[in-house]
Amino acid sequence: MKIFSRYFYIILFISSVNLMFSQKGKFGIRDGHFILNEKPFSIYSGEMHYPRVPSQYWKHRLQMMKAMGLNTVTTYVFWNYHEEEPGKWNFSGEKDLRRFIKTAQEVGLYVIIRPGPYVCAEWEFGGYPWWLQKNKSLEIRRDNKAFLEECEKYIRQLAKQIVPLQINNGGPVIMVQAENEFGSYVAQRKDISLEEHRKYSHKIKEMLVKEGISVPLFTSDGSSLFKGGSIEGALPTANGESDIDVLKKSINEYNGGKGPYMVAEYYPGWLDHWAEPFVKVTTEDVVKQTELYIKNGVSFNYYMIHGGTNFGFTSGANYNKDHDIQPDLTSYDYDAPISEPGWATPKYKALRDIFQKMNKERLSDIPQPVKVITIPExxxxxxNSLFDCIDQNKPVVNNAPLTFEDLNIGNGYVLYRRKFDKDQKGTLDIPGLRDYANVYLNGIWKGEVNRVTKKYSLDIDIKAGDRLDILVENMGRINYGANIVHNLKGIISPVKINGVEIFGNWEMFPLSFDKFPNYAxxxxxxxxxxxxxxxxxxxxxxxxxxxxxxxxxxxxxxxxxxxxxxxxxxxxxxxxxxxxxxxxxxxxxxxxxxxxxxxxxxxxxxxxxxxxxxxxxx
Missing domain, CATH: 2.60.120.260 (Galactose-binding domain-like)
Structure with missing residues (x-):
């Protein structure tokens, strides 16, 4: 009887705790403060993206955040992750956004949603579905009818997932972002008027409200970019701002002269590219900045608290004048406090010490890491050589090379092939290469061309009857900056030898690798x-x-x-x-x-x- 009684009270206690956290609550902004259930509230958040972590590990990583002392998790929602084909939406299994949000609630974390539609995030095409580029009348991130119609479809699907889980409906969602880092885009696209830019961003906000988003909205930009990025009725937050005076001055200017003050992205690590050094941020710097925010009543979100992995073809790329493209690593470790496999780093433990000093009660124990094994050779x-397999596929034939998009392939590879009926000797130029290729004559390797190093040509000696193969890889679409609108992949302009276009009889073999090919x-x-x-x-x-x-x-x-x-x-x-x-x-x-x-x-x-x-x- 005593055993039964003990279990009864344990179950009753657990149920009451779950009920307490799942009851309808209130979150808002009043008198320059975040207000949670009628009390001032500071947001101490960490960013983690559910597509970058196996769903079986979501709870472990969220418990890591809770044990560090955070009260909120922030996540992007990637449009192209959920709309797998035009009109085909998937929010199940690994893509179950609702389950991720509910898991955060079970752990005791509030949730901030950053749905874009543009997200950056070092993610393929900044979250946009690749096929948007197939509509020639559509331009992304602009007051463009065709684009806004697609955005509306996405936001409608998104709202079905998150509206029932807003805090006023008993869920943990306390804020939603409208657009993302739009101020930097406005600054780069000076060919578009500020009036048109603001028309577009405000329409995104209106779509969110129309579909039932009732928690506070916010924007996030560098503190000098609020003019282009802020949206009326949404709280401006300053990404990466370390100077408290600058932070408050910027937010005051665009928020009626008052707070709350928030850094929606504080960087305890940084992103990484192939062919470049791995970037690290010191624990000392992160601790110092965290303490400065807390001391000055600034809410913040660590971007990233846990990066995870760019599985498959999900990694994006940057662009600058020195590199036509800077593709991101598969690892999204980010030198974050919680490492790629979910380990507590020295940075994590130093931050946990800060939050423990702020808490009267002892923080929960750090969850044990997942067991690690090694696999022998x-x-x-x-x-088999790909060349011995490829003839099983039927090629697409065209007079000029077609892009991935023309071939209706989003990611992976395309083998471009052409046979020659006369000798050709000189410089092979592929200025429209997007992004990386190996070149072969009759199956023999002749060299590499590579957008990363801006190498677009090599010497070639073709004899009559020879077969030229150019195996092109899409290394991830640009996810940040003005060049995001120039994101076709494959070979996007004529191939030339000695300045003369090689025209006619191109064969193309799309290799999407959606699944591993079943070749002999x-x-x-x-x-x-x-x-x-x-x-x-x-x-x-x-x-x-x-x-x-x-x-x-x-x-x-x-x-x-x-x-x-x-x-x-x-x-x-x-x-x-x-x-x-x-x-x-x-x-x-x-x-x-x-x-x-x-x-x-x-x-x-x-x-x-x-x-x-x-x-x-x-």
């Missing part, structure tokens, strides 16, 4: 630098997180049990390992498949117990 028993394997000698597919099975007695060591390979993608783990480019770095979540492994038989673009004879791979993200190859 896996020998690839099956291999055959064992025979494969030419150096050929593109190859490889497959092997391996057995595990136990599962756990691990890190695939790619240092012996060149460039390509890896599938584990049918899941695209992401890109590697070990030839340049700095990322040399690929994170494999243990929940995607199985006891017993597992399958690994690799598409290797620069085969140099290696036919094995193994895993190690730690990531290598900072080994740049000169």
């Amino acid at each position: 896996i020998r690839f028993s099956k291999i 394997y055959q064992t025979k000698n494969i030419a150096d630098h050929s593109p190859v597919i490889q497959e092997a099975e391996f057995n595990l007695n136990e599962t756990g997180d691990t890190f695939l060591d790619m240092r012996k390979l060149g460039k390509g993608i890896v599938f584990i049990n049918g899941k695209n783990i992401g890109r590697y480019w070990s030839k340049v770095g700095p990322q040399q390992t690929l994170y494999i979540p243990g929940v995607w492994l199985k006891k017993g038989k597992n399958t690994i498949q690799i598409f290797e673009q620069i085969f140099e004879g290696n036919r094995s791979v193994n895993s190690i117990d730690h990531p290598i993200l900072d080994q740049l190859v000169k």
Whole structure:
């Protein structure tokens, strides 16, 4: 009877706690303060994007945030993650936004939603579906009828997920962002009037309100960019602003001379590109800035508190005058307080000490990390050259190379092929390359052309009867800045030899790698630098997180049990390992498949117990 009574009271206590947090609440802005249930409230938030973390790990990462002392989680919503094809929406399984929000509520965190429609986030095309570019009358981020119609469809679907989970409906959602970092875009697109820019951004806000968003709205921009980015009726917040006086002055100017004051993105780490050093931010700097915000009553959101991984083809790219493109790593570790595999870093522990001093009650224990395993050498028993497989596919034929978009392919690769009936010797120019390619004559590698290093040409000596192959990879669409409107992929302008266009009889083989292709394997000698597919099975007695060591390979993608783990480019770095979540492994038989673009004879791979993200190859 005593045992029954004890369990009864335990269940009653748990139920009362859950009921207390799930009851309808109030969150708003009054007298220059955030007000939660009639009391002043400071937002101490961390950003984590649910698509970058396996759903089985959401609760663990959220508990890590709670144990650090945060009270809120912020997430972007990626439009192109949920609209898989035009009109085909998916909010289930790994894409279950509602479940992520409810999990945050179970852990005891409030939620801030950043739905864009543009999100940046080092994510493919800033979150936009690639096929928007197929509509020639549509221009993104503009007061454009065709574009706004698509935005309205997206916001309507989004609202179905988050409106029932707003705080006034018993959920944890306390704020929603309207557009994202629009001020910087306005500053770069001076060809568009400020009046038109503001028409567009205000229409996005109106769509959100129309579809039932009733919690406070906000915008986020650099503190000098509020003129273009602020929206009437939405709280302006300052991204990355470390100077308290500048922060308050900027917000006061666009918020009626008062707060609340918030930094919607404070950077305890930074983003990383292929072929560039891995960026680190010191713990001392992060601790100092955090204490300064708290001391001055500034709310803030760590971007990122936990970065996760750009699985598959989800990573985006930046653009500047020195690099036509700066593709982002597969790892989105971000040097964040919670590392890519969910480990508590020294930065995490130092920040936890700050929040513990502020709390009268002891913070919850830091959750134990997921178990890590290592996998011994896996020998690839099956291999074949892509050239020996590709003829199974029917090519698209055209007089000039077509873009990925024209070929109705969003990501992956396209093999461009042409046969010659006369000799051609000189410089092969591919100025419209987007983004990376290897060039072959009769299956023999002749060189690399690469948008990252702005190398668009190489010497070529073609004989009558020769076959030219150009295997082009989309390394991620630009996600930030004015060049986001120039995001076609593949070969987007004429290929030339000695300045003369190579016209007619182009064959194109789209290779989307939505799933690993089911080609036949055959064992025979494969030419150096050929593109190859490889497959092997391996057995595990136990599962756990691990890190695939790619240092012996060149460039390509890896599938584990049918899941695209992401890109590697070990030839340049700095990322040399690929994170494999243990929940995607199985006891017993597992399958690994690799598409290797620069085969140099290696036919094995193994895993190690730690990531290598900072080994740049000169």
